[in-house]
Amino acid sequence: MSHTTSADAVKFAYWVPNVSGGLVVSTIEQRTDWSLDYNQRLAKAAENAGFEYALSQIRFTAGYGAEYQHESVSFSQALLQATTKLKVLAAILPGPWHPAVVAKQIATIDHITNGRIAINVVSGWFKGEFTAIGEPWLEHDERYRRSEEFIRALKGIWTQDNFTFKGDFYRFHDYTLSPKPVQKPHPEIFQGGSSRAARDMASRVSDWYFTNGNTPANLKAQIDDIREKAAKNGHEVRIGVNAFIIARDTEEEAKAVLDDIIAHAHVEAVNAFGDAVKQAGNASPEGEGNWARSTFEDLVQYNDGFRTNLIGTPQQIAERIVELKAVGVDLVLAGFLHFIEEVEYFGKKVLPLVRELESRRQKAVA
Incomplete structure (x- = not known):
């Protein structure tokens, strides 16, 4: 069943499990698979359930519970072929990718799918991966400086002819991309991060900013x-928040699932992941990067998804989503334990309640 949504209704995206090991670093059973067949079935189920976006992940090497990984851009295209409305965000890593290659790839996919591709620019948190493939590992704020140039270059290529750009990381000389993307002014550009450098970059160049899971009060401050900052730059940016959703008929059932996930946490993998990401998070000059303050339990879900607290009954979760919207969240990026069945449950039980609460609030304001 599909939900018609008004422009300001909160949107939903899901993490594409194109990486093995699911979305939690735990040995608990997960009825989720990284194969193409499973992912195409999931994409159709998510589209039917009312999800508007899917986010494919980029990993070049194994580590932290992810032994196998499908490449994000080519995998995104396969999901787009299986759907008709879903927009897929391909994760892109500056360093391994050059903006000219991304601009060309994405423009082509945009034509093939009639405007259903977007990108998520990942500035990089996994040092071991960069070292393994012979890419230089830049200092924290330099990674964001490179990403900002990367995005400025992409926007220039996608919107201008005879594009010239002289940056510290990228240079273009009188370059014209043809054909340009279908989407105008260009395909949507998402980015993640929680550090000051990440927020500052978003306030200048990104269409969307993804932040790690957090409480409404902490999210509001960010x-x-x-x-x-965006207003001062004459720029607008929309906000997505990461959330691991455990929706069950009773609160007790939902909490039991969370306890079970944490009880079966893959301790070694969680601690190794924690060391890697805290190095990245603490490396921000103010020590406020992603994961800088995450506990062991938080790290069992990659992007602090438990902290958003979308764990409970459909009613509780719907109310919390509307609270997130009230502090400025435009999109919820969801992870699940057993993807297909839980995405379907979410579409049937939770999403209609969210829409009902939203329209009630709208009427109350009117």
């Missing part, structure tokens, strides 16, 4: 900061 969102207000970004929006205030």
Whole structure:
């Protein structure tokens, strides 16, 4: 069943499990698979359930519970072929990718799918991966400086003819891309991060900013900061938050699932992941990067998804989603334990309640 949504209704995206090991670093059973067949079935189920976006992940090497990984851009295209409305965000890593290659690839996919591709620019947190493939590992704020140039170059290529750009990382001389993408002014550009450098970059160049899971109060502080900076730059940025969703008929059942996930945490993998990401998070000059303050339990889900607290009954979760919207969240990026069945449950039980609460709030304001 499909839901018609107004422009300001909160949107939903899901993490594409194109990496093995699911979305939690735990030995608990997960009825989720990284294969193409499973992912195409999931994409159709998510589209039918009312999800508007899917986010494919990029990993070049094994590690932290992810032994196998399908490449994000080519995998995104396969999901787009299996659907008709879903927009797929391909994760892109500056360093291994050059903006000219991305601009060309994405413009082509945009034509093939009539405007259903977007990108998520990942500035990089996994040092071992960069070292393994012979890519230089830049200092924290330099990674964001490179990403910002990367995005400025992409936007220039996608919107201008005879594009010239002289940056510290990228240079273009009188370059014209033809054909340009179908989407105008260009395909949507998402980025992640929680550090000051990430927020500052979003406030200048990104269409969307993904932040790690957090409480509404902490999210509000981040969102207000970004929006205030963006306004000064004459720029608008929308906000997505990461959430691991455990929706069950009773609160007890939902909490039992969370306890079970944490009880079966793959301790060694979680600690190794924690060391890698805290190095990245603490490396931000103010020590406020992603994961800088995450506990062991938080790290069992890659992007602090438990902290958003979308764990409980459909009613509880719908109310919390509307609270997130009230502090400025435009999109919820969801992870699940057993993807297909839980995405379907979410579409049937949770999403209609969210839409009902939204329209009630709208009427109350009107």
